[in-house]
Amino acid sequence: MDLKDPQISEWKRFYRSFCFAWSGIIHTFKTERNFQIHVFISIVTLIVGYFVHFTKFEWIVILFLIGGMLALELINTALEHVVDLITSEFKPLAKAAKDAAAGAVFVYAILSVIIGIIILSNHISFELFK
Numbered sequence: 305m306d307l308k309d310p311q312i313s314e315w316k317r318f319y320r321s322f323c324f325a326w327s328g329i330i331h332t333f334k335t336e337r338n339f340q341i342h343v344f345i346s347i348v349t350l351i352v353g354y355f356v357h358f359t360k361f362e363w364i365v366i367l368f369l370i371g372g373m374l375a376l377e378l379i380n381t382a383l384e385h386v387v388d389l390i391t392s393e394f395k396p397l398a399k400a401a402k403d404a405a406a407g408a409v410f411v412y413a414i415l416s417v418i419i420g421i422i423i424l425s426n427h428i429s430f431e432l433f434k
């Protein structure tokens with residue numbers, strides 16, 4: 305399947321790219337436990353947000369965090385695949401690459417949890433003391 309085929313219209317190319325992207329997300333969801341955990345936490349956060357009535361600004365922040373987390377996890381998975389494709393032997397550079405990508409996910413996850421707690425604590429203390 306050649307995406308650069310001039311016979312294929314721009315819209316068809318765009319649609320195919322969308323299908324490839326979607327299949328990447330589904331494949332990652334089926335094969336990566338960490339991605340499944342992030343999706344689960346994201347769904348729980350959305351449900352909690354609905355019930356505690358996040359403000360418009362809080363929704364924007366939460367959606368950015370969820371989108372960023374899932375996108376970062378997808379990039380991390382892509383990098384793991386590429387490294388595994390290049391070598392199955394133990395290589396310090398392969399370890400450095402995988403660990404740096406995992407570190408990126410970790411940094412984002414920690415900050416997301418901190419921001420999530422700040423937003424939620426606002427609502428919980430409001431509910432308790434109103």
Ligand SMILES: Nc1ncnc2c1ncn2[C@@H]1O[C@H](COP(=O)(O)OP(=O)(O)OP(=O)(O)O)[C@@H](O)[C@H]1O
Binds near residue numbers: 396406
């Ligand atoms: N080819 C390699 N050479 C050296 N170290 C590697 C290599 N492949 C993986 N590692 C190291 O082994 C550990 C586990 O790597 P692995 O590929 O299993 O990913 P992971 O961290 O378990 O992530 P996931 O569970 O998402 O697959 C990491 O510290 C990684 O850096």
